Amino acid sequence: MLADLAVVDSDLALGMPRAITVATGVDALAHCVEAFTNKKAHPFIDLYALEGIRLAGRWLAKAADNGHDPEARAGMALSSLYGGYCLGPVNTAGGHAVSYPLGARYHVAHGAANALIFPHVLAFNAPATPERTAAILEALGLPASSEPSKVFAAAHDWCVKLGCQMRLSTFGVLAADLPAMADEAHAIRRLLDNNPRDLSKADILSIYRAAF
C-alpha cells in the first residue's frame, strides 16, 4: 500500500511515550540508512536519506527525553518524512528483512524490531560500503568509522542510550527458533537483494545469536 497523500503534523506526536518515540524514530532512521547504503541508492534520494539521518541524530534523544518538545517532534516528523521519500524510489534492505521475523513470529513492534537489528546490519555492511557507513555515523553525531566493531559499538551504544531494547531474549524469542527465523528472513529477496553485502542464512543466524 502506498499513500496518495500524507498529512504531516508533528503536534499529533506530542506526548507520545518514550518507548514508542524511540522505536518509531529508529525505524525512520533505518529507512534513511538502508536507502543510503542500498544497491539501488540514487543521488537524488541520498540527499533526503542523509538529511533524515542528521535530523534523527539531532532530535531523537531530545524527543525521547521530553515528549512535549515541539521542536524535537518537528525534527523527527521531517526525519520520518524524508525516510518515507526513500522507500518508493529505493526502499530498505537487510535491516528490515532481518527484523521482519520478530514481528511475524513474536509480534515485536516494527520499530522495536528494527532498532534491535539496526547496529548489527550497519556493522555487517560496513566493509561493502565504508565511506557511506562513516558518513552515517558522522551524521548521527558519532565518531566516523567503517571498522565493523567500532561501527557496531557506536550504533548499539546510541540505541541503548535512547532506551531501545536490544536483546531478542527479552522479547520472549526462543533460541530454538533462531534457525527458522534466519530461513524466513533469507527468503525476503525483495529487500535482501538491495543489501550492499550478501547476507547468507548463516550470516543472519549469527546476527540473531549475537543479538539474543
Ligand SMILES: [Fe+2]
Ligand atoms: Fe520500517
